[in-house]
Structure formats: structure tokens, C-alpha cells
Amino acid sequence: MSIKKVLKTAEFQHPHFPKYLGIHYTPEDFDFHSDQNTCDWKWHANQNAIAEIKAKGGQISRIDACTIQSHQTQEILNFIHTHKKNHYVIQHFSQQISGLEVIIPENTIIQKPLNLNIDVFNQLSSNYSLLLNLGTNSRITINQQVIIAGQASNASLIMIGSQNDNSQLKLTTTILNHSNLNLVLFGNLDAARDCQTVWSLTPGIHGGLLGDVAINLNGQGSFGRLNVLKTGTVSDHCGLQASVNHYAPHTKSRINMRGVLFGKSKVNFTSIGNIVKGASGSDAQQESRLMTVGETTHGTVNPVLLIDENDVNAGHAASVGQYDLDELYYLLSRGIPIMQARKILVYDFISPVMQEFDKRIQKIITAAIEMGSGESFNDNL
Amino acid sequence: MAELVIRHLSVAVQDKMILDDVNLNIHDGEIHALMGPNGTGKSTLSETIMGNPRYKITDGKILMDGRNIAKMKIDERARAGIFLAMQYPVEVAGITNADFIHSAMNARTGNQNVPVLQFLDQLHQNMEILNIDPAYTDRGLNKDFSGGEKKRNEILQLMMLKPTLAILDEIDSGLDIDALKVVAKGINSMRDRKFSCLMVTHYQRLLNYVVPDVVHIMMNGRIVKTGGPKLAMDLENTGYEKLI
Numbered sequence: 163m164s165i166k167k168v169l170k171t172a173e174f175q176h177p178h179f180p181k182y183l184g185i186h187y188t189p190e191d192f193d194f195h196s197d198q199n200t201c202d203w204k205w206h207a208n209q210n211a212i213a214e215i216k217a218k219g220g221q222i223s224r225i226d227a228c229t230i231q232s233h234q235t236q237e238i239l240n241f242i243h244t245h246k247k248n249h250y251v252i253q254h255f256s257q258q259i260s261g262l263e264v265i266i267p268e269n270t271i272i273q274k275p276l277n278l279n280i281d282v283f284n285q286l287s288s289n290y291s292l293l294l295n296l297g298t299n300s301r302i303t304i305n306q307q308v309i310i311a312g313q314a315s316n317a318s319l320i321m322i323g324s325q326n327d328n329s330q331l332k333l334t335t336t337i338l339n340h341s342n343l344n345l346v347l348f349g350n351l352d353a354a355r356d357c358q359t360v361w362s363l364t365p366g367i368h369g370g371l372l373g374d375v376a377i378n379l380n381g382q383g384s385f386g387r388l389n390v391l392k393t394g395t396v397s398d399h400c401g402l403q404a405s406v407n408h409y410a411p412h413t414k415s416r417i418n419m420r421g422v423l424f425g426k427s428k429v430n431f432t433s434i435g436n437i438v439k440g441a442s443g444s445d446a447q448q449e450s451r452l453m454t455v456g457e458t459t460h461g462t463v464n465p466v467l468l469i470d471e472n473d474v475n476a477g478h479a480a481s482v483g484q485y486d487l488d489e490l491y492y493l494l495s496r497g498i499p500i501m502q503a504r505k506i507l508v509y510d511f512i513s514p515v516m517q518e519f520d521k522r523i524q525k526i527i528t529a530a531i532e533m534g535s536g537e538s539f540n541d542n543l
Numbered sequence: 544m545a546e547l548v549i550r551h552l553s554v555a556v557q558d559k560m561i562l563d564d565v566n567l568n569i570h571d572g573e574i575h576a577l578m579g580p581n582g583t584g585k586s587t588l589s590e591t592i593m594g595n596p597r598y599k600i601t602d603g604k605i606l607m608d609g610r611n612i613a614k615m616k617i618d619e620r621a622r623a624g625i626f627l628a629m630q631y632p633v634e635v636a637g638i639t640n641a642d643f644i645h646s647a648m649n650a651r652t653g654n655q656n657v658p659v660l661q662f663l664d665q666l667h668q669n670m671e672i673l674n675i676d677p678a679y680t681d682r683g684l685n686k687d688f689s690g691g692e693k694k695r696n697e698i699l700q701l702m703m704l705k706p707t708l709a710i711l712d713e714i715d716s717g718l719d720i721d722a723l724k725v726v727a728k729g730i731n732s733m734r735d736r737k738f739s740c741l742m743v744t745h746y747q748r749l750l751n752y753v754v755p756d757v758v759h760i761m762m763n764g765r766i767v768k769t770g771g772p773k774l775a776m777d778l779e780n781t782g783y784e785k786l787i
Contacts, residue, residue: 492633495593496647496700497621506646510637 165230165238165255174242177249180374184464185401185430187372191344194253194287194316202312203282203290205262211274215302219267222278225291227258234263237293241322241350250346250372254289254318261291261320264304268297268326275303275520282308287316294323294331294351301330305520310339321349323359327381330358336523337365347373347402355381355410362389362518365400366530373402379413379444390419391515393530394427394459405434408441408474417448420515422508423459424534432464437474445475452482453511455504455534485511505535545608545624545707545739546570547592552603554584554591560601561587563764569708569757572736576750576775577743579761580783585743586630588761589712592741593627594620607708622651626706628697630713636683640696641666643684644703651704669702672732674725690717698729709733709740715749727752747779 168174179189207222215222225234238255245251262280266272282288288310296302310317317339325331331353337345345367353359359377377386386406394400406415421429435446446469452461465478485507493503508531509516516524547569554562562584569575577585591598592605594617605612612620635643644666649656663680670677673695685693694714701709711730715723730740730753742755750758750772758775760768762783768774 486633489633489635491595491617492629493635493643494617495621495627495629496643496704497618497650498647499618499650500616502646502650503618506635506638506643510635513637 165235165242165259168239169242169252169256174246174252177247177252180248180250182374182401182403182432183466184432184462185372185403187370187399187401189249191370192250192316192346192372194257194318202284203260203280203288205278205280207279208274208277211272211276214272214274215266215276218270218272220270220272221263221265223263225259225261225263225293230259234293237322237324238291241320244350245348248348250318251320251348254291254320254346254348257287257289259291260289261293263293263295265295266297266300266302268299270297270300272300272302275305277522278304278306280306280308282310282312282314282317284312284314284317286314287318288312288314289318289320291319292321294321294333296323296325296329296331298326299328300326303332305334305336305523307336307338307523310337310343310345313341314343316344318346319348321351323349323351325351325353325357325359327355328357329354332360334362334519334523335364336519336526337367338526339367339369342369343367344370345372347371347375349375350378351376351386352378352380353384353386355383357381357384359385360387360389360518362391362515364391364519364523364527365402366393366526367400368396368398370398371400371402373400375403376405376407377415378407378409379415380409382410383412384410385414387416388418389515389518390431391512391519391527392421392429393527393534394421394423394425394429395530395534396425396427398427400428401430403432403434405436406446408435408437408444408446411441412443413441414445415447417450418515419450419463420512421452421461422512422531422534423452423454423461424456426458427456428460430462430464432466433478434466434468435476435478436468437471437476439470442471442473444471447475447477449479451480451511453508454482454484455508501535505531508535545737547708547739547741548606550604550606552591552605553601554587555599555601556587556597561598561764562591565603565764565766567759567766569739569741571739572734573756574734574740574742574753575757575759576755577741577759577761578745578775578778581745583761584764585761586712589627589710589741589743592710593617593625618650624707626701626704626709628701628709628711628714630716632685632693632697634683634685634688636686638684639681640684641680644700647700647704666703669699672702673699673729675699691719691722694718694726695722695729698726701733702729705733707737707739709738711740711742713743713745715744715746723749724752747775750775
């Protein structure tokens, strides 16, 4: 049965707007105003990585209503079943399916990072899905950049990844848009036994963002790191939940979320380390921090640890505040101009997450900070 | 040229008066020592000259080379030649020590950047004088430096930035005798007719290695006595109360 037909069954009727601790949003803002029958988009990537993936038996293929394969439908349906009451997930897959699948077969190490660029040109609401599948003992680095270049007021992105035993995935996701946009972003990366998953996300969205991303450590001995870097400028508003779920013993996770708020932007971060009964010997640590640089910014961080097992390590650190005025004073006292001094402190703040991105994406982040630095500040200096 | 003239300076912190009618003249090329008990206003004077916004000038003037600096911003004062070696230098991990010093030098030269090789050559020479491990060039600014290393790093910045007026706020505190000698060597290397300095200290021992031209005693927010280097020695024997 097709995805659209499944979604018309009774099980998926009357979904709700999702609720997240500490994240306040206007549900209608993220509603698609019209059904989009086609998604106008294209993808391109560095040829050396594509050639290496193909030569080693992997594939990168476009998914649409005509070409979708049964295993892809099944993966999507599995995802939908875990989010069946989520209005936005149902909304996403009720549109014409459009996206990309990357498959890396077992025992395959891809040396070249895959720089994957997705350009979306829709004038109306647009949806895009990415499916990732890594075979046992495989390894790849993917730098995914999604640019929403059309005039669409709404968009929806969903990423579904699955890693087999002992595979390693390093994924960075950068999202950019040209005109004001409300974006919903969902992602699940499932890791089997002894996997390593590092997912670094920088949603450079101008407008609104509602996101819920998770790494599921399903197999013993796996490690997941989830990094988030958000720069808010002008009147951007962002609510983002990042979770790592420990479903197996001796799993380890690190969540590191950093947000810099310029102008009148609002950012709510929620980070969840979830260790279920039976995941003994697990270790979940998280750090969520916001730097409020602009004159009238609003930010909250909500660290959550859900622990249902005794023999575990877990901890969190959280902060919301301006840069340290003593540090600013020190830099100024050496003659460094105030604008440059502020930027040094902003870069200092984001450096633990910034270093997870490659140079190309660091340039994009730097540009966002330069843009934000042109707005008013609240340090009275 | 760096002449500092302070006239009838009164300073408050959160409406509490700390400095009361302070007068001080430091002429070109002079090194002055400012001594006094804890909480008497020595650091307040240092921070006020630098422009720390916590300290509000309620009366009086601070003139550098005849120019009233009270209206100047902190970074403008620094670029005009004032340098404050801080009692507790902060750590900023996100910028390396070398990049920070280079940025500060470039800020002083306007649009003309100091060539990198010339900068590094000068940096390494000064680090050698101060017995600073070359590996510290690429470490975050003051990041995980010991107290003594931070103080030496302040003097390294002093030697690189070459200000015309330096204020050294308890540069000797927390230093063992060997480190003190190294720091003193750095300060003495700056001695020049174009370099003036105000050293704030509790201890006479620094003055054995950096001999001041003038010594001032500050108590209760006022400079109560001024004299030559012998004044510091007398102070060591008598203590503050008996000296006044």
C-alpha cells in the first residue's frame, strides 16, 4: 500500500500538534497552506565522493512517487508509525514524496566526505526527505547542505537514518533559506551495536524553526554525539529538541547545543538524555547554552535526564546569558575595537561546536554572526 | 611622550565614594610606585585610568599628554597608549595567545597590519626573555595558565604592544622570587624616556628589582604621602600607620 493510502487509514486520522517541554510555538505557523503536488528541487555533490560510493557498490538515488522502492516505503512507514500522532510528520508525508536515499553497503569505508547539496526552489510549501542506510562495518562522512531558495513560506525536512553494527556516521546538516520561512525539522538516526554516530546540525533558518531530532542507540556499545549550533538574528524564533535515547547497555552519548541570539530573536532549546531500564553502564552527558547578545532577545534551555536504570552516569550543564563583561573589558583594554571584541567572545562561545563543521560550513556560520553583529547590543559599552 | 596628570579625582562605585581628591603627576619616562593597605583605592585608580565602566568619575580630570581621557572609550584609551596589566587576567579560550596579541597590535596600527613574520619573530624574542614556553603562542588566551604564567603573559603583552603609559596592578602578587625577577626584567626592558609606568604593589620586594623614581602611599582613597624609593623601604620597617 502506498504511503498516502496508509495515511488515509483510521490510525493516522486526527494527529496532534506536538508538545515539547519549554518550547512555545504557534502551531498554525508551521501548517502547510496548500498541498504541494510536486517539489521542485535538485541535488548535486562532489564527483570524487559520488564516484567512490558507486565504485564500492553504494548508491545515491532520488526518491519520488514514481520511483519509490518497497524498502524505502517500509523505512518511511516505520518512521511514521513512531510519530503517528505528530501532525507535521503526517503533513510531510501526505505531500508528494520527494527526497534522496544514500546507501553504503557493508564493509565499505568511504574515504572522501560526501558534500551533498540540496537546492529547493518551490514557491509553495515544500517537503524533502533524506534516507540513510549504512551497512555493517561501513563508514562515511556526509556534509549535507539544504538551501531553500524559493519563495515558499513553509517547508518540512525529515531525515531517517539507520546504521548497522559497527558502522560509523559523521553527518553535518546545514539548512539555509533565502526568504522568511517556517520550517519543521524531524530526524531519527538509529544506531545498532558498536556504532558511532556524530550528527552536527546548524539550522541557519531566517524565520521560524520547530525541530525534533534524535539519535537512538539501539545496540550495545554504541556512541552518539549530537551537536546543535543556532544563530538567531532579527526576529527569528526557534524551538529545537535534541534527544539521545539509550536503549541498550554500555551506550554513551554527548549532546552539545549552542545558540547565539542577536537582534530580537527567540530560541528555546530542550535536550534530553534518556536511559531506559536495562541500559546499564550507559553514560549520558549534555550541555546546552545560549548567549544573548542582542538588545531584546529571549532564550531558554531545558535540560532533561530521564533515567530508568541504576548503574549509569548522567549529567548536564546549562546556561543562558550575555558574554562575560570582564572578558569584553579585557579585550578592549588591549585596544581591540568593540565590534571585534564582541565577535571574539561569540566565537569563543561557539568554538566547541563550530569545530565539528568543515571549513565550508564554518564560513556560513561566520557570515551569520557577521550579520548578527550589525544589530544592536545589550552591553551598554 | 606620556605624561599623566590627575587633578582632584574623585571616583565612586555604585554610589560609594572610593577615591577622594586624588592628585598625581607622572612625567615622561618616570616609573612611579603606588602602595597602600588593602581596600584603599589603588586598583580603583588603575581601573579608572583604563576606563572600566564600573567606576564613575564624580569629580576631577585625568589628562594624558594634556588630553582629558575621561570621555574616551576603553579601546580608544588603549590605542592612545594606555596599558593596564590586570590583577586577575581573564581566560578566553577561543582565541590563541598569538592571535590575540597580533590583533591588539593591528588595532593600534590602524589599517596597516603588522607583518606576521615580523610579529612572530618579536613575539618569540620576548617570550624567551620572559622564559615563556613557545607552545603558549598557540594556546587559548590565558587558558589554564597558572597565576604566575598569567602575570608573565601580561608583561609579554606589555612588551609587544609598547604602550606609552603602563599601569601594573599587583603584577608581583603570587610570584615566586625567580618569576618576580623575570617579570622585573621585562618591565626594565621597557624603560625609556617615552615610557611611563605606575606600579601598584603591596610589597617593597618588587621595588628592589624595578627601582621607581617616585613612591606614593594611598590610604582611604587619597594619596597621603609621596617620596623617593627610600619611602618604600621606610614603609617596610614601620608599616603604614606609623609612617603617616
